[in-house]
Structure formats: structure tokens, C-alpha cells
Amino acid sequence: MNTVIREDTVTKVEKILQDFIEESGATYALITDMGGNPLFTAGEEDFDVDTLAALSAANYATTKEIANLIKEDNFSLLFHRGNNENVHFAKITQDILMIVLFKPFLSLGLLRLKINSLQQKIVSIIGN
Amino acid sequence: MAIVNLKDKTIQIKIVYYGPGRSGKTTNLEFIHNKLQQNRNQQISNLVSIDTKGDRTLFFDFFPVSLGKINGFDLKLKLYTTPGQVKYEATRRLVLKGVDGLVFVADSLTSRQDANLESFENLKSNLLYHKQSLSDVKLIFQWNKRDIDEKMIPLSPIEEMERLLNSELKVQSFPASATSGMNVLKTVNYISKETVKSVIEKTILNKHKMGN
Ligand SMILES: Nc1nc2c(ncn2[C@@H]2O[C@H](COP(=O)(O)OP(=O)(O)OP(=O)(O)O)[C@@H](O)[C@H]2O)c(=O)[nH]1
Ligand SMILES: [Mg+2]
Numbered sequence: 593m594n595t596v597i598r599e600d601t602v603t604k605v606e607k608i609l610q611d612f613i614e615e616s617g618a619t620y621a622l623i624t625d626m627g628g629n630p631l632f633t634a635g636e637e638d639f640d641v642d643t644l645a646a647l648s649a650a651n652y653a654t655t656k657e658i659a660n661l662i663k664e665d666n667f668s669l670l671f672h673r674g675n676n677e678n679v680h681f682a683k684i685t686q687d688i689l690m691i692v693l694f695k696p697f698l699s700l701g702l703l704r705l706k707i708n709s710l711q712q713k714i715v716s717i718i719g720n
Numbered sequence: 721m722a723i724v725n726l727k728d729k730t731i732q733i734k735i736v737y738y739g740p741g742r743s744g745k746t747t748n749l750e751f752i753h754n755k756l757q758q759n760r761n762q763q764i765s766n767l768v769s770i771d772t773k774g775d776r777t778l779f780f781d782f783f784p785v786s787l788g789k790i791n792g793f794d795l796k797l798k799l800y801t802t803p804g805q806v807k808y809e810a811t812r813r814l815v816l817k818g819v820d821g822l823v824f825v826a827d828s829l830t831s832r833q834d835a836n837l838e839s840f841e842n843l844k845s846n847l848l849y850h851k852q853s854l855s856d857v858k859l860i861f862q863w864n865k866r867d868i869d870e871k872m873i874p875l876s877p878i879e880e881m882e883r884l885l886n887s888e889l890k891v892q893s894f895p896a897s898a899t900s901g902m903n904v905l906k907t908v909n910y911i912s913k914e915t916v917k918s919v920i921e922k923t924i925l926n927k928h929k930m931g932n
Contacts, residue, residue, distance in 0.1 A: 595721060595722070595723050595724065596724045596726065596923050596924075597723065597724065597725050597726060597727070598726055598727075599726045599727040601727075602725060602726070602727035602728065603727060625721065625723065625818060626817055626818065627721055627734055627817045627818020627819070628734070628798065628817075628818070629721075629723045629732045629734070629798070629818070630732075631723065631725075640765045640766070640784070642765065642784035642796070642798060643765060643766070643768055643782065643783075643784065646768070646782050646784075646798065646800075647768065647782075649817070650770075650779060650780070650814060650815075653814045653817065654779075654811070654814065657810055657814070
């Protein structure tokens with residue numbers, strides 16, 4: 593079970609992420625697999641990307657287990673509000689997760705709309 | 721599940737340390753992390769531990785390490801431990817997601833042989849949860865705590881541990897001491913090399929699987 597990501601796939605997806613960052617004003621976007629490996633990134637970071645991916649995948653998986661436990665399908669919003677930076681997690685496909693960092697003055701609602709349309713674009717490139 | 725990125729020329733590999741509670745998984749990672757910090761000019765990422773007040777692992781320990789180049793690809797290893805305590809089944813299972821290589825850290829104390837076996841059976845069933853089996857991953861055993869004075873605390877002979885856990889698989893194993901560091905680096909080097917080898921064989925050298 594291994595995944596080989598082609599060069600043009602990386603280029604296309606990272607272009608989409610870059611455009612998203614420029615349009616939305618978000619700080620940073622990361623797509624990781626559910627095992628915690630970073631796949632695609634865009635934006636400025638001053639932290640360890642591998643660690644963010646590992647912790648985010650774990651965080652997402654834990655939340656899903658909590659949902660199962662209390663017989664909830666899944667929580668629709670996974671989001672942490674900070675003083676300086678907010679984090680939003682969104683499942684893109686069964687196997688991948690998108691993490692977006694953005695400043696608290698940006699609108700969460702608008703950002704979520706943009707993430708939704710982004711999701712469809714990404715799925716059309718990498719498949720389900 | 722290793723990730724090979726043909727644009728950035730990187731290979732990412734996930735190695736998980738598994739085994740019963742208190743067998744020495746966290747101590748292994750701490751030793752490796754300390755050694756890398758001492759020996760290298762290169763910046764080493766922090767060791768992240770999600771644990772109970774700095775002691776028992778609650779979820780995992782983690783750090784990434786760059787291993788240099790192979791076949792023109794930058795190799796990045798992700799090292800994880802699992803929580804050994806039986807009660808942390810839910811989080812333990814999650815750590816196995818996408819694993820490529822496993823180190824089973826067995827406790828050499830005679831009194832812990834049942835716990836070793838139970839943990840090994842638990843590993844198999846948790847791999848199954850992710851639709852994987854031992855044949856899909858690289859595995860080695862580490863017989864840990866060999867430094868302990870047998871006059872003080874009874875230890876199981878290595879042959880007995882081999883018989884208990886490794887008689888069918890017959891994979892590589894190392895006696896070790898995670899506290900003194902004996903064979904700790906040997907263990908991680910061996911599992912990395914073997915895992916990388918199998919990933920490269922299955923991906924880069926096998927053009928048929930390069931679609932997607
Ligand atoms: N003598 C000796 N003690 C060891 C060795 N390895 C670990 N220990 C000790 O065993 C105890 C448990 O070690 P940990 O590394 O925390 O064990 P663990 O497998 O991570 O335990 P969990 O997180 O609960 O699954 C600690 O007090 C260690 O110092 C060893 O090789 N020799
Ligand atoms: Mg531990």
C-alpha cells in the first residue's frame with residue numbers, strides 16, 4: 593500500500609491551494625493523508641509541517657472516534673479559535689484531510705464556503 | 721502507507737514502535753532523539769509526546785527525521801510510539817494508520833511474557849482494523865531491558881522469547897537496552913533500511929504501479 597504522487601498532480605493541487613490563499617487571505621494550507629504524511633502545502637509557515645500533519649491526522653481521527661462513540665455521524669465543524677491564528681480542519685476525501693490556518697479577523701463562514709468549492713476541485717484532480 | 725512525491729523527490733515512511741505497557745517504546749524514541757540532537761549540525765524537530773504527566777504514553781510520541789538521499793529521493797522517516805497500556809486501545813489503534821514498518825518492543829522480564837504475547841495478538845487485530853496484516857509491513861523484534869541484573873529480577877532467555885513471538889515469522893530481532901542505548905540505533909537503522917528498500921521496490925522500481 594503505497595502512494596506515488598505524480599509531478600503534475602503536485603503542481604496542479606498546489607496551484608489551487610496557492611490561489612485559495614491569495615483569494616481568501618488565509619495564512620497557510622496543508623493537505624495530509626490520514627496517516628499524518630503531508631502531501632501538498634501552500635503559504636508561509638514557521639513551524640514543523642510534519643508535526644502539524646501528524647497531530648492534525650491524529651486529532652481528526654480522534655474526533656471521528658468520539659463521534660462513533662456517541663453515535664453521531666460526524667461533527668460537521670472541526671475548528672480551533674486562537675488569539676493569533678485559527679485552525680480549520682476539513683475532510684477532502686476518505687483518505688485526506690485539509691488544514692487551513694487563518695487570522696481571527698477573517699470570516700469563518702466565507703472561508704468554509706471557499707474550502708467547499710476547493711474540495712471539489714481537488715477531488716477532480718486526485719480522484720476519491 | 722509510504723508517500724512518494726515525484727515533484728519534490730521525497731519519500732515519506734512511517735515507523736511505529738509497538739509493544740506492551742512499560743516495555744520501553746518511549747525510551748527508545750527518546751534515546752534516538754537525544755543522539756540525533758548531539759550528533760548532527762542539522763536541526764532536529766522536537767519530540768512530541770502526548771502522555772500522562774510526562775510518563776505513560778496516552779496517544780503517541782512522534783518526531784520526523786531526514787535520512788539523506790537514496791536513488792535521488794530525499795528520505796523522511798516519521799517515528800511513532802503507541803501507548804502500551806491495555807486501556808488505551810482506541811488511541812493505540814489510530815497510530816497504526818498507514819504504518820510501513822514496525823518495531824515490536826518486547827519486555828524481557830519473565831513476568832511480562834504474557835503481556836508481550838497479548839500485545840502482539842492485539843497488534844495483529846489492530847492491523848486488521850486498517851485492512852492490513854503483518855505481511856504488508858516490515859516487522860522486527862526488540863528484546864528490551866537486557867541490561868537488568870538477572871539476580872535481581874528474573875528475565876526470560878532470548879531463545880524463549882524467540883519461541884514465543886518469532887517462531888513462525890523468523891524476522892530480524894535484536895536484544896537491546898533502551899536505557900543504556902545498546903542496539904537502539906541498530907534497531908532503528910535496520911527497520912528504516914528494510915522498510916525503505918521494500919517501498920522503493922514497490923513504487924519507483926515498479927513502473928506499473930505509477931498510475932494514479
Ligand atoms: N532497566 C531498563 N529499564 C528500561 C529499559 N527501557 C525502558 N525502561 C524503563 O521502563 C519504564 C517504562 O519505559 P517507557 O519507555 O516509558 O515504556 P513505554 O513502552 O513507552 O510504556 P507505555 O507508554 O505505557 O506503553 C521506564 O521507567 C524506563 O526507564 C531498559 O532497557 N532497561
Ligand atoms: Mg510510552
